[in-house]
Amino acid sequence: MRDNVKKTRAMIIGAIGSGKSTLTNALLGKDENSVKTQTLNYKDWIVDTPGEYMENPMYYKSLMATSLEVTHVLFIQDASALKSSFPPQFSMGIPKLPIGIVTKSDHPQADVERARNFLRRAMPKGPIVTASSFTKEGIEDIKELAARHSFADMEDYLQSKGIESW
Ligand SMILES: Nc1nc2c(ncn2[C@@H]2O[C@H](COP(=O)(O)OP(=O)(O)OP(=O)(O)O)[C@@H](O)[C@H]2O)c(=O)[nH]1
Ligand SMILES: [Mg+2]
Known part of the structure; x- marks a missing residue:
């Protein structure tokens, strides 16, 4: 047992309907239909947020306060x-x-x-994964990256997979 393994907690943010809750379920291996998120929703290692928090600057304070509790922030952009x-x-x-x-x-x-x-405009530094909660493309890569606790470790992971880093 390695006792230097840090515990991951991730806040997931993005526009209304971008697929945050569906992705949360896919990452947690849960087969549930997502319903509209109304408030902060703590599910295992993921904090799911309502799209309104990202779309309305009035809520940025809530996102900032919640970010204090997490190790990672997942920035979600709907490909469509x-x-x-x-x-x-x-x-x-x-x-x-x-x-x-x-x-x-x-x-x-x-x-x-x-x-x-x-995403690159919003996030100058850090990995970008292409994913689908339906086909499960990218789901393993997201979990692997979220298990790493520095930019260098995330870069090492991408390199080991032959993926170009940022
Ligand atoms: N084609 C496709 N549709 C998806 C995918 N993920 C989510 N959707 C659809 O996108 C819609 C919104 O998904 P949600 O996961 O509820 O979106 P959300 O970001 O949690 O939305 P809010 O809670 O309102 O902020 C639903 O109809 C999902 O079925 C995906 O990977 N592929
Ligand atoms: Mg939701």
Whole structure:
């Protein structure tokens, strides 16, 4: 037993309907239908947030306060969305490890490149994973990255998988 293993807790943020709750279930291996998130929802190692918290700057304070409790922040961008709800460089204001996630890669209207560009603007530093809660693309990579507690360890993981880092 290694006692230097840190415990991960991740806050998941992104626009209304971007797929946060569905992804939360996929990461936790739960086969539940997601219902609209109304409030902060603590599920195992994940803190699921309502999309309103990201879309309305009035709620940024709540996100900032909640971020104090976590080790990682998962930034969710819907691959089919025509816009981003993240202000530029938003991740730089939160001193926690960021993981960018493009969700709904399976969607007929998905444009993964556009979504990655949106995320890179919000999150200048850190890994970006392309994922789908339906096909399970990217789910293992997200879990592996969330188990790492420094940028260097996340980069090592990406390198071991032959994935280019940021
Ligand atoms: N095609 C596709 N649809 C998805 C995927 N993930 C979620 N969805 C759909 O997107 C819609 C919104 O999903 P939610 O997980 O409830 O979104 P949310 O970000 O939690 O939304 P709020 O709680 O309102 O902030 C639902 O109809 C899901 O079925 C995915 O990977 N692929
Ligand atoms: Mg939700």
